[in-house]
Amino acid sequence: MFTEKREKVKSTPFSEFVRNAKSGEKRKFFDKVVKETIEEQKTMIAKAKQHNCHC
Secondary structure (H helix, E strand, O other), rough: OOOOOOOOOOOHHHHHHHHOOHHHHHHHHHHHHHHHHHHHHHHHHHHHHHHHOOO
């Protein structure tokens, strides 16, 4: 069924984190990433609205 072997690649600090961190650490990290991304998106939307406003 799976006769092909996957090529091994070098681990990155991020992949090590994902594999080895405790679930609470991962959740804290990803919660922070999501919150920062939401703020960036809100800023981008506000700038777009200002740019498109012909007041």
